[in-house]
Amino acid sequence: MEDLDLFKEICETHAPSGREDWLYSIIEDNFNQFGDITISKLNNMYIHKEGKTSRKLMIMSHADEIFLMVKEITKEGFIKFKGLGIDAKSLVAQEVIIHGKENVSGVVALKYDYSDKQKSKVSMENLYIETGFCTEKLRSLIKVGDYITLDRKMVGLLNDNVSCKSIDNRASIFAMYVCAEELKNVNPDLNVYFVCSCQEEVGHRGAKMASYEVKPDIGIALDVTFDGGTLGDSDRENKLGAGPVICIGPNIHTKIKNRIIQTADKYSIPYQIEVEPGNTGTDAWDIQTAEGGIPTLLISIPIKYMHTSVEVVNLKDIKNTGRLLARFIQELKEDELEGLFCF
Known part of the structure; x- marks a missing residue:
């Protein structure tokens, strides 16, 4: 994968909850080509790519690690x-x-x-x-x-897999980078806010703050989920290498979820479905109920051995997550938002 050195660097960098700023100089150096960057009082980082209208879409990946x-x-x-x-x-x-x-x-x-x-x-x-x-x-x-x-260095494994600490959730930050790179020469209808949120591991605090600060029309949370394939650590059917995982449940806006699935089908981007009838345990839970209600999606990247020093992810899943988000944003038009929001 192109820019693998960047993914390696952000995974190997230490940034626990409350000290996300230890990571932000690296993110700033690499994301400043995509938009204006600001950092909030409590360590949320915002990268704003200007759109053609006043409407806003927020993509959020938490920056902290266990x-x-x-x-x-x-x-x-x-x-x-x-x-x-x-x-x-x-x-x-x-x-x-x-x-x-x-x-x-x-x-x-x-x-x-x-x-x-x-x-x-x-x-x-x-x-x-x-x-x-x-x-x-x-x-x-x-x-x-x-x-x-x-303390763990990244190790390359077979079949486009790598292992390192902090893949939860640096894989999602790198997926945002892939998305931003794909959109570099695109002028989208909506303003896009790439958010590195703080303190997810201790209560999704950055998600709450960002939702009120950005006030997005659509919120997309990016996180990792458990792989359920061979040697997986849960009974879920989310397999490494089979694409990003699109969540379905009360936490997720039905029409926008259907729209991103249509986008994946149109561009032949592989994806998986995960059903979650309750709390998703992610920033999506907090985004949805902020500001009187924000239509929300949750896109997850499957990993093995979550919350250990040897988390494993497939590089193709990260790339396809970024590609899917970019195509979704590129095709989304302001004049269709009200129709999407209506149940």
């Missing part, structure tokens, strides 16, 4: 931590970065009690981080509350 935080530095020189959204079993023997006065490398270890196997079950309480520093040195570099992120 993380840990320093809870205690023990007298023995180990780091105890808290986490959110991470299965403790996936942390054993992983490399991490502690973001203190300096970035400090560490490894996660399990405190094993050979006399009591019950006490040796993998849990956050039984895990600690070893850095190699003595207590005094460690406390001069790190304090309680410092962020900890997984």
Whole structure:
């Protein structure tokens, strides 16, 4: 894939919830060719591509990644931590970065009690981080509350698959880049706002703020979903390499969903369908109910091993997600919006 180096860079960059700004210089350097860029007070980034009318379409991908935080530095020189959204079993023997006065490398270890196997079950309480520093040195570099992120370089796998940390949700940011590149020489009817939202992993906070700030006529959330193919980690039928996943359910506007499916069929872009009768657990949930109601879509990219350091994604799925969005935007006209919005 073209620009794979950019995808690698944004995945390997550390940007936990609340510190999305650590990623934004890279995004700004690469997205500034597509439109005007602003950053909100709480770390939403907006890239505005001007359209021919006053109507607005917002595409949102959250920029934050899962993380840990320093809870205690023990007298023995180990780091105890808290986490959110991470299965403790996936942390054993992983490399991490502690973001203190300096970035400090560490490894996660399990405190094993050979006399009591019950006490040796993998849990956050039984895990600690070893850095190699003595207590005094460690406390001069790190304090309680410092962020900890997984440390992993991207690995190329067979069949156009890659593995890395933070593919949730940097794959969606890269899909926005593909979309913006496809639209570079297109003057769409609608103003397009590409949004890198903050703090999705801790409550979709950026989605709420962006929806009220942009006030879009249509909102599209981009995120990842669970692959259900061979060795998948759920019973869903979302397979790597089979295209973007279009969600159907109460969170999704029916006519606009039908329209993007028609676009995919017209341009022979592969896609999959995911049925979600309840909360999608994504920014789409918050976009839909903002500003008196915003017609909303959710497009997902299937991945394996979500919320681990070895998430796996298919590069063709990312490219096809960007292509589908670009064709949808290119063909959308202002004079058909009211008809689309009416049930």
